Amino acid sequence: MSASATAALGDLPLDQVRTLLAVVDEGTFDAAAAALHVTPSAVSQRVKALEQRTGRVLLLRTKPVRPTPSGAVLVRLARQVAWLARDAHAELGLSGAGEPVHVSVAVNADSLATWFLGALTRVPRDPPLCFELRREDEDHTAALLREGVVMAAVTSSPDAVPGCSVRPLGRMRYLPVAAPEFAARYLDGPLHRALAEAPVVVFDRRDDFQDGFVRRLGGGHGSASPVRHYVPTSEGFVEAVAAGLGWGMVPEPQAEPLLRSGRLTEPSPGTAVDVPLYWQQWKLDSPALATVAEAVGAAAARALRA
Structure with a gap:
């Protein structure tokens, strides 16, 4: 403190x-x-x-x-x-010693589905820890830190919340992908216009990632189609895209095996988007929190792009 x-x-x-x-x-x-x-x-x-x-x-x-x-x-x-x-x-060694220490962390769904849980399995078991994970978009996890709801978070912001320290974890790469049949039907033509008109899969009503990608292709103009399917789990999102409900931005670790198997195709190679991630935590001299931070940093170094 x-x-x-x-x-x-x-x-x-x-x-x-x-x-x-x-x-x-x-x-x-x-x-x-x-x-x-x-x-x-x-x-x-x-x-x-x-x-x-x-x-x-x-x-x-x-x-x-x-x-x-x-x-x-x-x-x-x-x-x-x-x-x-x-x-x-x-x-x-006072009364209560040996009871598990509770560690609350806010983490985005894509990290939770791809690399974050592996980090927690590498945290030493002594002293025993209990994790309470709050799933939240990486753009909003810092708010939970600011409110004191969690003591650490995976965020997309390099700006430290007051009373917290921040360290870079790496970059999560997202690929614009679609099922091959969907791409043949909807994405034949100028990509910016096609993506703006084709059905799209989004995480929830706060998710503007797909809209931002369309604007990026269009030089800051446009947005994804109003025909959109809301699928609020990382695994469900990927399956919805692979099933042909719409196109979407899928994390590279989830997209790669489906691209290799032919269930997904990348209509615009070379247009991936990298999202930088950061670890923020309370400034406390706590051995338990330090071990969690070390495990998260090591797992991120293996799973994310530098």
């Missing part, structure tokens, strides 16, 4: 910060009170006292409760304190 964060913590009552975290995690003041074994009135008073102390509104009183940007800073701080406390207990 940074010196500034430690200093800030010294100015804030720990019971109030932990109560704020409980409200966010449990979703309501009543549920947080039950988790903390105090009354809802005590929870409300602690949160109000913390808001008065910081001079900021920290929570949006919605259902479920959500932190404001200022509240997210303190939520992240509270999670870091809890993580360090668990590490300290384990090192001192």
Whole structure:
């Protein structure tokens, strides 16, 4: 943890910060009170006292409760304190030592389907770790770090989230591919126009990767066809393209065996897109988090392009 964060913590009552975290995690003041074994009135008073102390509104009183940007800073701080406390207990051999350490990581679906799980299998088993993986697009994983939901993430941003360190992992290469029958039917002609009119497979409604590829071919103009199929899993996405539902941008490790077998074809060789990936994690002196980072970096070096 940074010196500034430690200093800030010294100015804030720990019971109030932990109560704020409980409200966010449990979703309501009543549920947080039950988790903390105090009354809802005590929870409300602690949160109000913390808001008065910081001079900021920290929570949006919605259902479920959500932190404001200022509240997210303190939520992240509270999670870091809890993580360090668990590490300290384990090192001192106090009660609870030997219990698994929970490591929460945000990772994009394509990394999860191709190389990331292999990294976790190489993490030492002592001390025992439990992984909680949050699947999110690489353009949005940094938001989970910023909110304190996860302690590490595979992101596409080289800009470190406050309180985090960042290191490059490598580049994931994507190939524009389609089933041979689909390509013969829809992609015969100028590629930019064909891709803009042919049915397309996309991951979800936030996925603009295929649109961006069409704009790239067209010098910044155009987008993929409005005839689009939403397939929100990496494996399902590849199968949808191979089945001929539409064309799509498929990670090289998934595309190559299907290209070799003839189930997929690449209508525009030489137009692959490389997406740089980065590992961001909390700045904590934690042996457990360090071993995870080392394993992820080694696996990425083997699986991704430099």
